[in-house]
Amino acid sequence: MEPASPLTREVRESFQPKIVQLYSDLFKLDEQHGDEDFEPSEGFWREFFLLKPAKQKFHDVLEPLTADDLLHIQGQTRNYVRRSIDELTSGASPQNENALENLTAFLAAVLAKRFTNPSTDVIEVFAGLENVDKTMTDLANGLESIISKSTSVPFRRKAVDCAAAAVAGSYQTSLATYFIHKDFFHGLMKYIQNTPEAAPTALSFLGLLANYNKFEAQNIYQNRMEDFNNEEIMGKLVDGFANTCGDIRDAYVAAQDDTPAQWTLGSTLFYVGLRALTPEAKKPQPPTEEEAKALFMKLPSPNAIIFLATYSFVQANNVFASQLISTDKDNDLESPLAAFLSTTSYLCHHAFRSARTQQYSLLALFTIRLLIDDPILTKRLSSTDLKIEARLARQRPPHLPYIPSPRIPTSIIFDIITDTLSHNLRKRISIPLYGISLTILQHILTQLSSTRTRLPHHWSYIWLSLISLLRFLTTYATDLTASTRLSELQTQICTPLTSILTFSLLRGDNFLPDPPSYDDLFYKLIEISETLGKFKTAYEISKLPASDKLRRGTEALEAIATHYQNLVGKSKKTHQYPRQIQEIIGEGHETFGEVVDNISVAGSQRGGRGGVGGNEEFGHYERWREGMWKVEIKKIIRGVVEDGRVVCLQ
Incomplete structure (x- = not known):
């Protein structure tokens, strides 16, 4: 050896x-x-x-x-x-x-x-x-x-x-x-004042304190939030929240870069399979679909617990809510509102992936709901004086139009809601997610109509998402009602959905920027006229009381669809192109008032709220009441607490 x-x-x-x-x-x-x-x-x-x-x-x-x-x-x-x-x-x-x-x-x-x-x-x-x-x-x-x-x-x-x-x-x-x-409140505020970079950690801790025994007992930290009026410290809290939002959003982008590709010689070579000849060859390969899925399942990071504290502060303090909307930033920096809406977009885009993602999506949407509950803040969010640029999720089709320039925040919120409705359709549908999304949309439309604010937006995508949701509910009614109580589907999804469609048809001329945006909704309604009957049967709408809002809304949609279908049927042409149907829709507006009057009379006879022609009918909404979401909020708090245990070890 x-x-x-x-x-x-x-x-x-x-x-x-x-x-x-x-x-x-x-x-x-x-x-x-x-x-x-x-x-x-x-x-x-x-x-x-x-x-x-x-x-x-x-x-x-x-x-x-x-x-x-x-x-x-x-x-x-x-x-x-x-x-x-x-x-x-x-x-x-x-x-x-x-x-x-x-x-x-x-x-x-x-x-x-x-x-x-x-x-x-x-x-x-x-x-x-x-x-x-x-x-x-x-x-x-x-x-x-x-x-x-x-x-x-x-x-x-x-x-x-x-x-x-x-x-x-x-x-x-x-x-x-x-x-x-x-009572750690004053100590935490002093800490933030001396050390602004500590705001995210302190704010997250405050969220845990303020939500202890929620709905069960009075909490001193809720009172402290309500009484707090130091705008300088609030600004630091908002900035800390914005920085955390940016980090959460960037983690999604790192998992899958969804920046719209611009044409270059390299992109052409990549498209034809010659990636080795492009400058991108030296960069790591983007993750496969399965790899990206695994990465998305780990997101958002536990630092997202800051959303609970922000929700609580917005609910308790109007000054804080105003700071979140209007805090000025240097031109080179992302505004807090833009960072918040951008991160909300990515959370809602992937809400279906896990209970964690959904809980933070709901917190973000609850915060938006609180912001728009204030008429003054809603008016500012819809004003041309406040324009922001926010990166929105584009990691799964269908994609909304890419708009890199600054725009009105309400338009961005519309895109978030549209994207949420389109990307989370599952047979075990999330009633809270769709319920709050539809409520936000209904609330904003009513506010726009009451102030006669005509908002430039790609409205056809909103109409398409609503019509697609109605078709989905109809097609998978058996599966949906098997896993969820029929009454919940009727109350939280079907009712706001039909109310939004009916209200937009009746009052769209108050907030839509041009006739084509208005006519497009009528066109899409004609396309689903047969689906409306199936929808009505699937959710037993005819069995509801005559004064029920869901029943009145569905019957109003049927009446409007029938009116325009009859006009299309009277045309002598066998085959009609979309442009010709659009012309018929335009002509039908002349007699549309008669349909509205008939529906209004029927609504009054059944005990409706002053007839469907008024804003008090399908545009009616209730102000935010946290108790209505008690079950969901308690679930969210439990999930946030679990993440809070992880954050303290980082």
């Missing part, structure tokens, strides 16, 4: 940081220690808090332990929590910062366990019933003091992370109340 070469490389042992070994030593089960009570020495604690933390490693050490295991070693956990609180409030550096980082990982890992009795068991693990008040009060006081008074930016950031881990983890327990009663 030949002797081993002295140049042979030996495999080196892998070394791990000393702190990781201390993590393992501290939280071994009693049987692993070989005794019942493991009491670390003072030297152990001194070394533990001096060494640089490894949050993720600490989390990994605690991950295998079950809830019962933690209860079994409650002596170690209580001792650790008490020592950590003493260190983080000691003023000694770097021990105080290290204690914060380690405690954040501990809270995130331990509070994620499934305890049999969450409140009672967590109290036993943390401090015991006799000491829990002092322990949790000291922790809340210590963290609030650091956030509001410390001069170290990293230290304050770590305190916010630790507090967020505690609140997000204890949402289903009574421990979160210690942080609610302490």
